[in-house]
Amino acid sequence: MARGVNVETVVEQAFAPALEAVAVGRVPGAILGVVTASGARAVRVSGAAQIEPSRAELARDTWFDLASLTKVIFTTPAVLRLVEHGRIALDDPLVRAVPDLRQYDANAPERKLTFRQCLAHQTHLPAVEPIYTYGHDADTLRAFVLQREWRAGPPVYSDINFILLGIAIERLSGRSIRAQMVSAGLSFAPDPTQCAATERCAWRRRVMRGEVHDENAYALGGAAGHAGLFGTVDGVLDFAGTLLDGSALSPDSIAELRKPNGPTRTLGWERRYEGWSGGMACSSETIGHTGFTGTGLWIDWRRGLAWTLLTNRVHPSRHVDTGIQELRRQTGDRVIAASDDAARG
Numbered sequence: 158m159a160r161g162v163n164v165e166t167v168v169e170q171a172f173a174p175a176l177e178a179v180a181v182g183r184v185p186g187a188i189l190g191v192v193t194a195s196g197a198r199a200v201r202v203s204g205a206a207q208i209e210p211s212r213a214e215l216a217r218d219t220w221f222d223l224a225s226l227t228k229v230i231f232t233t234p235a236v237l238r239l240v241e242h243g244r245i246a247l248d249d250p251l252v253r254a255v256p257d258l259r260q261y262d263a264n265a266p267e268r269k270l271t272f273r274q275c276l277a278h279q280t281h282l283p284a285v286e287p288i289y290t291y292g293h294d295a296d297t298l299r300a301f302v303l304q305r306e307w308r309a310g311p312p313v314y315s316d317i318n319f320i321l322l323g324i325a326i327e328r329l330s331g332r333s334i335r336a337q338m339v340s341a342g343l344s345f346a347p348d349p350t351q352c353a354a355t356e357r358c359a360w361r362r363r364v365m366r367g368e369v370h371d372e373n374a375y376a377l378g379g380a381a382g383h384a385g386l387f388g389t390v391d392g393v394l395d396f397a398g399t400l401l402d403g404s405a406l407s408p409d410s411i412a413e414l415r416k417p418n419g420p421t422r423t424l425g426w427e428r429r430y431e432g433w434s435g436g437m438a439c440s441s442e443t444i445g446h447t448g449f450t451g452t453g454l455w456i457d458w459r460r461g462l463a464w465t466l467l468t469n470r471v472h473p474s475r476h477v478d479t480g481i482q483e484l485r486r487q488t489g490d491r492v493i494a495a496s497d498d499a500a501r502g
Contacts, residue, residue: 162500167496167499170494172203173491175187175189175484183470184469185204186469187203187466188203190390191462192394192464219352220344220352220387221388222370224371224448225383226388226446227374227385230396231343232319233414237410237424238410240272240410247424249272251267255321260303277418278318280312280318281310281311283317286307299377303321303324316373345379350366351367356472358370361375369385390467401456428443428444436485436488436489438490440459442458447485450469464488
């Protein structure tokens with residue numbers, strides 16, 4: 158349906174809620190980008206990359222801390238490429254790559270976790286743990302993650318799943334996460350002066366700009382499987398475009414990304430459900446993901462359309478209500494409405 162759609166019109170109409178959020182000060186800055194399977198794209202920008210300690214204007218080439226978009230833009234494709242190359246299978250246990258996981262207890266439940274379970278957040282692991290409070294040495298903290306007896310609970314969206322996947326990627330590739338190759342417009346170490354600022358961190362006692370906002374990713378060496386990737390709007394749209402045109406991964410891998418793994422998830426991604434971040438106007442074949450810093454990416458396979466909304470909503474503090482969830486939903490609904498109107502016209 159997106160073929161022939163005027164994406165300039167789509168992004169112009171869909172950017173209105175973000176413009177208002179910037180104008181009234183709910184978020185310092187926002188960028189909306191839209192791309193189609195045929196490669197057409199449009200971008201709108203408004204607001205500031207930084208307001209403390211000094212102001213810097215937002216630009217199309219500003220780098221954003223993508224936060225948990227790292228899970229779907231880097232980690233999930235990296236695991237699927239390892240599957241494509243025959244290094245692992247999705248239903249292999251993590252110990253195939255990380256044999257020392259809970260090495261002192263052969264019957265530990267963590268030793269039975271599979272790559273598929275971690276990608277789909279179908280494990281007993283907790284949502285988050287303040288790993289950064291247990292020490293300062295990244296290698297020791299990795300060992301702590303691997304040997305900790307994690308408290309068991311029902312399956313939840315879990316950073317720990319993706320921290321373990323990141324360690325597996327490091328072991329199989331022989332390179333740290335920060336040393337991994339990524340596409341143009343994506344980076345684990347961007348120029349700080351070209352980045353949108355995030356929080357004035359109480360722990361690090363400074364405004365974070367060009368350093369990962371997530372405390373655990375910072376303590377684990379600056380990046381991990383769950384967070385640490387930075388990107389420009391065009392870098393994110395380039396990635397989305399390679400999923401839409403099928404060039405990012407093999408057909409089998411893309412089929413895995415689109416296939417449901419539970420009522421709200423695929424591998425790595427969320428799929429549309431009542432009240433989710435992408436709005437309800439998109440098709441049932443839509444996947445998406447958000448990042449805590451105020452980022453998000455959604456892909457409507459049926460329409461051949463993707464959009465990304467990048468904000469620095471945690472700057473200068475996460476402890477305010479910015480209305481980011483409703484902003485995301487309104488933006489998604491407007492993207493789809495404008496796209497459908499344009500297609501009919």
